[in-house]
Amino acid sequence: MAEKIATREAYGAALVELADKYDFVVMDADLAEATKTVKFKKAYPERFFDCGIAEGNMMSVAAGIATTGKTVFASSFAMFAAGRAFEQVRNSIGYPHLNVKIGATHAGITVGEDGATHQCNEDLALMRTIPGMTIVNPADAVEAKAAVEAALSTEGPFYLRFGRYAVPVINDNADYKFELGRGVKVADGKDVTIVATGIMVAMALEARELLAAEGIDARVVNIHTIKPIDREIIEAAARETGAVVTAEEHNIIGGLGSAVAEVLCETCPVPMERVGMKDTYGHSGTVPALLEAYGLTPANIAEAAKTAIARK
């Protein structure tokens, strides 16, 4: 069994690791202990600024700092970073295309027991509509660190999506290389492609095993960069496997499922199924119970794959 680490942990660690290599400051809105920016706060207190529970102000302040040439990480939970502060992100950061990197943690239903008010399944949809916003939803701790460095070395606003729940590390191999905007074919296959993002990539690999047991050869593609999306890898998957399933810890409206559907409708329409939150709110509960309840398991992905194949 692979080691399990929450991507928020990797986010906090990456900020510390990259602090000497890049010139940036970090802001948080009274959630440093939870977003893990606390690691940076302890190591570099003179470069850390708490904004209190005022996320909208934090985003506009971050934008103001960025006008002076600094890169700013602004952190909160996804619900408040993308939801509460949407307009500030759009108007203060997005419109002038400033170097503010939003580190949004506690995305999706794996927030768990805190329940629906804090389980943000809409952030990818919201952020995708902002012109010029780069969105990365890393699959594991290795990819999360790479995403932080990509954000630091790339001009413009970023939305980085991290989770609270410890998930398997799947990218701890020597030849791992992160390329912004490029999907990763993590396993090849010819019958169907599972296009997954974030924590669903590991589940897609498990689903692939379930399908293999039934004689189905599934390809798995990891889309870590939600925007700009890698059209080529998605089109190739559709052309070569003839059916696509998307898997995301997000509403099936507006996130990865929509983004992939947009690509396929325009270029290579094939039968497609979407695994994700089915336009609903979450609930309190343990993470495994929630994933089961809302249909976000390897078995759900495998079922969707069979449905898509049957529609060929």
Next chain:
Amino acid sequence: MEQTRKEQLQAIARRIRKGIIEGTHEAKSGHPGGSLSITDILTYLYFEEMNIDPADPKRADRDRFVLSKGHCAPALYATLAERGFFPVEELKTLRKIGTRLQGHPDMTLTPGVDMSAGSLGLGISSAAGMALAGKIDKKDYRVYTAVGDGESQEGQVWEACMFAAHYKLDNFCAIFDCNGLQIDGPVTEVMNPYPHDKKLEAFGFYVIRIDGHNFDEIEAAFNEAKTVKGKPTAIVARTVKGKGVSFMENKVNWHGSAPNDEQYAQAMAELNQ
């Protein structure tokens, strides 16, 4: 203030007011009322107070200004043009397709605009961010922002004030342009945000109250603000919406409507006197 200098500033302010009328008349839209109420303060900031260089608008150690009440962009543009950031003639392109002079300020398009703003409540936060950056970098530039009294109904204005006081941003000066009117009527009837002075003092600001059309008081306020240490300054300015154009003064309908040809001629005649 020396009388000749005061007369010079008054003449500049009149030209800026003409620029506001010119632009909004050409555009057939825009916000002349609040633009005219902030004109004298902008005149002082850009012609006396701020350390800026029209030939190098992005200079790192310059003083900065954020028009948080961004709908009054016609006043900012007319001031920048008058100060030499771009040709005065360009004011006639206000709000037209292809212009550098958007309906609300866009820092990526207009020379001298330090921050894109105009969605109310956002600009003051960005100005506070710039002031914090100055502290981080140990630079001695100052950051100014203008906030409307109607705008101060936005909760974010007070989040920004809390922030500026918490981080002891004594390089930060927020001007509250209290012209008393907003789109739906008198500010006191729509949603009363007053008294600003007591609220701002409670938030940790050093507060100065002035007549926002009196250059002696404007000068004294900005000079006093520079002596304040350890806290931000708020200048609460009592102003007249539509100031300088008789038929626009204190009339709510001039918040967001442009003068027609006849009104334009009358306004320009008054400003030419």
